[in-house]
Amino acid sequence: MHNLRQATVKDITQMAEIESICFPEAEAANLKTFEERFNIFSECFFVLEIDGAIVGHINGCIYDSPELPDALYSDASLHCPAGKYQTVFGLAIAPKYQRKGYASLLTKHFIKVSKNKGHHGMVLTCKDHLVALYQQHGFI
Numbered sequence: 001m002h003n004l005r006q007a008t009v010k011d012i013t014q015m016a017e018i019e020s021i022c023f024p025e026a027e028a029a030n031l032k033t034f035e036e037r038f039n040i041f042s043e044c045f046f047v048l049e050i051d052g053a054i055v056g057h058i059n060g061c062i063y064d065s066p067e068l069p070d071a072l073y074s075d076a077s078l079h080c081p082a083g084k085y086q087t088v089f090g091l092a093i094a095p096k097y098q099r100k101g102y103a104s105l106l107t108k109h110f111i112k113v114s115k116n117k118g119h120h121g122m123v124l125t126c127k128d129h130l131v132a133l134y135q136q137h138g139f140i
Contacts, residue, residue: 007045
């Protein structure tokens, strides 16, 4: 059974571990980065649990423009709580749980939360092989 919920500070270490497995070292947010981001915009972190274990996460800050400048990744203080756009910094599913629809589940949840907050849209970057996944959810 799965549980999709807002992340807590206790989840950060597991989120960083999953991130380090799923992303190349140069692209993965490390534990310190997760902690810095979580301290500023914890409301933008969600995890997926299966049988009590965290198996995936999605997160990003809020920004006031429909863009995702590189500076957002390195400077959590650029988070704009009253901004109009939700960004997606990372979506990661532990390898054992990939290809089971969990990335879509997290994405749909993040879209719903963003719409409920009145955001005008969401912004992300991704590898070419993942474009179709996001297009299925309405991303252009």
